[in-house]
Each structure stands twice: as structure tokens, then as C-alpha cells.
Amino acid sequence: MSNSKHPLRPDETIHKILISTTSRMVGEFVSDEILICHAWQNFTNSSGTIRMEENPVSRSGFIIAFQTEPHNKESGIVIPDYSPVGEVVCSYLSVLFGKRFDCHGLVEGSGFYNTPDLLAYSSICNPKLPFNTHKQRGCFKIPLNLSSFSPLSKILTGSDIDPAFQSKLNAACKFYMQALQNVEYEPEVAYLHLITSGEILAGFFEYKKEEVLDQQILDVLNIIEGGLENGQKISRQLSNRLLGIKRSFVKSLCSLVDQRFFESRESEVEFGCFKPDFIERNIGAAYDLRSKYVHTGVPFGNWIQPRGHHTDLQCGRPVVSDKDFSKILEKAPTFLGLERFIRYCLLNFMASNGFPEIMECRDSA
Incomplete structure (x- = not known):
């Protein structure tokens, strides 16, 4: 045989x-x-x-x-x-x-x-x-x-790509993809996937404390450094904690959008679209919405799920019993707004880090 x-x-x-x-x-x-x-x-x-x-x-x-x-066809392989x-x-x-x-x-x-x-x-x-x-x-x-x-x-296929960079980018894109796959059935889960994608992307950025923290916080840290035993060590630990959360998330992602992002809205309802002067507030509210859900479990899917006008933001303040939650919902992007924002950030980031041809594809559209 x-x-x-x-x-x-x-x-x-x-x-x-x-x-x-x-x-x-x-x-x-x-x-x-x-x-x-x-x-x-x-x-x-x-x-x-x-x-x-x-x-x-x-x-x-x-x-x-x-x-x-x-x-390899050896035994045990x-x-x-x-x-x-x-x-x-x-x-x-x-x-x-x-x-x-x-x-x-x-x-x-x-x-x-x-x-x-x-x-x-x-x-x-x-x-x-x-x-x-x-x-x-x-x-x-x-x-x-x-x-x-x-x-x-x-x-x-590229052998010259840093494995750590590739691994993080793979993960950020994967969470974006899973958001699109889940939003029609699990809008809250899909929203969290987008936030996670943004968190991974923000992890590529490093900032000095002066670039992220406001002057009031910087003054407090200076007092700690000068007035406490081991003050510099304590100040450094506090700075690292502060730099690793919401502020760096917002600053990193908002640095990846430009005027073209605001001009290429996908909704005909202009007052429901992102504005340059308020984008940091909107993205910060998205992070707050995620934190609120993780810590309290309060549902928000009905408020952010895709609707007919495809707006980036709520058209008014939602009426809920929790006033603070209502304010967060009013400022936070809808799923479609956050999805558009995260995709733009991902593509702009890739175009700026070894893949400039992406811009050529966009300009040829």
C-alpha cells in the first residue's frame, strides 16, 4: 500500500x-x-x-x-x-x-x-x-x-513589528470588533468593550504629571513632598495612581481626534453631535458611565443603544431617579458616538505608528 x-x-x-x-x-x-x-x-x-x-x-x-x-510530526508534538x-x-x-x-x-x-x-x-x-x-x-x-x-x-506578516505593540493593538481591535458583534443584543456589554478598547489604546501613552494633573492637585503633591517624611515617595505613588485612570484615558484618546473628525459626523441632527469644546467632557462621562455600571450594576443599555437618528449624544437629559446618573447619561456618548470615536482613534493611532498608508486609503475615498 x-x-x-x-x-x-x-x-x-x-x-x-x-x-x-x-x-x-x-x-x-x-x-x-x-x-x-x-x-x-x-x-x-x-x-x-x-x-x-x-x-x-x-x-x-x-x-x-x-x-x-x-x-513537526514527532511523537508528542x-x-x-x-x-x-x-x-x-x-x-x-x-x-x-x-x-x-x-x-x-x-x-x-x-x-x-x-x-x-x-x-x-x-x-x-x-x-x-x-x-x-x-x-x-x-x-x-x-x-x-x-x-x-x-x-x-x-x-x-511584518517581521519588524514589536511583538508587545502588536499584541496590544490586536487586543484593542478585537474589543472594537466584539462591540459591533454584541450591540444589537447586549448594548451595555458592547459599550464596555469600546471602553476597554480605548483603555488599551490609552496604555500606549505616557505622560508627566504636569501634563495631566491640574494645578490644585500639583500643589497638594508639592506640599506632601516638602512636608512629610518620605514625602517624595508618597507623592510619586499618588501621581502614578492618578495618572493611570480617567485623566490619562481622556487625554490620550482626545489627542487622536482632529477637526476632520468633527466635520465628518454621521448624523443629520447637528445638535446631537460631538463638539470640539466638549469632547473631553463627553469621553470622561463615558468612562464615568462604565465605572457606575461596574460598581453599582445600574443598567444603561436603553439609553445608549443605537437609535434612528444615529446621534453621538443624548438629545436632552434622561429622566432617571438618580440625578448624578442623569447628568452622566446626558454628557456620555451613545454607543454609535463612542463607536465612531474609538474607531477614529484606532485608525489615527495606527496611521501615526507605522501605517501611514491608511491615510492614503481615506484620501482616495
């Missing part, structure tokens, strides 16, 4: 992953290391045509294909699992295009055929939400063409 591999069996170095989006993409991405191409619907019946249209069951499928070195690559690619596609992407798992990998998970593929969505529509986003416009993935492909 021959030991040679049957020609119809999958190549152990080729891996193929099924992903999909509720939006609609054209083109494909082709490089020496990775291919992202269409997985076409069955057009012999009406379901294939319906899924290509903008409606609650709209869904377009794609295959991510890439090649690796043959794995675990066969490598490359399915996480699909989640990483989906997260970057989500941020780049501002659209929902889902990974359904391997269809072929490490010499085996696999059955993908199609549960999300069969789910319905609101086709009017900006991350589900078949139109490019109005804020940080990137053409809905898979060839636009080129600037971010080197994150997956």
Missing part, C-alpha cells in the same frame, strides 16, 4: 478560514503571504440573491487563505491550530472599514478538513446601522474594497 498523500487530501501547509460581514465588499486582497477572496452564495435559489441585498439577513462570505511551514488568525484578520477589517465581521472558523487546515460554525451567519441584523449598511462610513471613509486591507496586512 502506498504511503504517498492522496492528491485530493488538503495540503497541511495551506489554511483556509471562513469569515463574513453584514455589509458588502468588492474586490479581493492578494499578497505573497495571504489571500482574502469571496466565498460566493448559491445563486440557484433566491436566498443567495437576498443575502447580497441590504436587509436584515444580508451577509457576504469570504475565505482567508495563507500558507505556513510544515509542522501538538498539531498547530491557526484558527485564531481569522479573529485577528476580522478585527482589523472591522476597524478599517467600520463594519461588522464574524469569523466562522477553519474550513481547511493542517492537513484536515473542518466544519465552520455558521451560527452567526444565520443571525439577523439592523441593516440601517452604519456598521451593517452596504455604504462606506461617513467618518474616516475607507472604500469598501478588500484591496484596502493592504496597509494593515503587514501587521500579520
Whole structure:
């Protein structure tokens, strides 16, 4: 009996992953290391045509294909699992295009055929939400063409990228992607995912205490340094605690938006959109809303979930029994406002840290 591999069996170095989006993409991405191409619907019946249209069951499928070195076949060696690559690619596609992407798992990998998970593929969505529509986003416009993935492909294939930088960026993009996947079912969880994405992004920034703390706090720290035994040590510990929370979160993220962000709003209701003079207050309130939920469990999903006008902010002060909570809700972004803000921050950050081609994609839109 021959030991040679049957020609119809999958190549152990080729891996193929099924992903999909509720939006609609054209083109494909082709490089020496990775291919992202269409997985076409069955057009012999009406379901294939319906899924290509903008409606609650709209869904377009794609295959991510890439090649690796043959794995070691010695006894005790675990066969490598490359399915996480699909989640990483989906997260970057989500941020780049501002659209929902889902990974359904391997269809072929490490010499085996696999059955993908199609549960999300069969789910319905609101086709009017900006991350589900078949139109490019109005804020940080990137053409809905898979060839636009080129600037971010080197994150997956570039050998000169710092692993720590890549790991944090992967996590920030993953939480953004999960927010889009969850918001129609768990708006509070999705909102927290966006805050977490922002926290990871803010972790890239380092500030001196003079850049973040107000003068009153600086005066108190100076008194501690000069008037207490071990005052410098105590002052340094307090500074580190103060610098690691809300102030640095707000300062870091707001430094990543520019005038173009405020001019490219996605709602026709102007008074419900972010304004440059109040953006720090709004993002600070988002952090307060997260803290309020974590510490008290008070629900807020009904107030921030996507609504018809797609505004960044509440159109008025919500009426709730807790007055302080009402003030936070009034200032805090809606989910759509925070989502637009976090995506803009992520893309601007990547463009400023080794991926300037992202700006070229936006300018070509």
C-alpha cells in the first residue's frame, strides 16, 4: 500500500478560514503571504440573491487563505491550530472599514478538513446601522474594497513589528470588533468593550504629571513632598495612581481626534453631535458611565443603544431617579458616538505608528 498523500487530501501547509460581514465588499486582497477572496452564495435559489441585498439577513462570505511551514510530526508534538488568525484578520477589517465581521472558523487546515460554525451567519441584523449598511462610513471613509486591507496586512506578516505593540493593538481591535458583534443584543456589554478598547489604546501613552494633573492637585503633591517624611515617595505613588485612570484615558484618546473628525459626523441632527469644546467632557462621562455600571450594576443599555437618528449624544437629559446618573447619561456618548470615536482613534493611532498608508486609503475615498 502506498504511503504517498492522496492528491485530493488538503495540503497541511495551506489554511483556509471562513469569515463574513453584514455589509458588502468588492474586490479581493492578494499578497505573497495571504489571500482574502469571496466565498460566493448559491445563486440557484433566491436566498443567495437576498443575502447580497441590504436587509436584515444580508451577509457576504469570504475565505482567508495563507500558507505556513510544515509542522513537526514527532511523537508528542501538538498539531498547530491557526484558527485564531481569522479573529485577528476580522478585527482589523472591522476597524478599517467600520463594519461588522464574524469569523466562522477553519474550513481547511493542517492537513484536515473542518466544519465552520455558521451560527452567526444565520443571525439577523439592523441593516440601517452604519456598521451593517452596504455604504462606506461617513467618518474616516475607507472604500469598501478588500484591496484596502493592504496597509494593515503587514501587521500579520511584518517581521519588524514589536511583538508587545502588536499584541496590544490586536487586543484593542478585537474589543472594537466584539462591540459591533454584541450591540444589537447586549448594548451595555458592547459599550464596555469600546471602553476597554480605548483603555488599551490609552496604555500606549505616557505622560508627566504636569501634563495631566491640574494645578490644585500639583500643589497638594508639592506640599506632601516638602512636608512629610518620605514625602517624595508618597507623592510619586499618588501621581502614578492618578495618572493611570480617567485623566490619562481622556487625554490620550482626545489627542487622536482632529477637526476632520468633527466635520465628518454621521448624523443629520447637528445638535446631537460631538463638539470640539466638549469632547473631553463627553469621553470622561463615558468612562464615568462604565465605572457606575461596574460598581453599582445600574443598567444603561436603553439609553445608549443605537437609535434612528444615529446621534453621538443624548438629545436632552434622561429622566432617571438618580440625578448624578442623569447628568452622566446626558454628557456620555451613545454607543454609535463612542463607536465612531474609538474607531477614529484606532485608525489615527495606527496611521501615526507605522501605517501611514491608511491615510492614503481615506484620501482616495
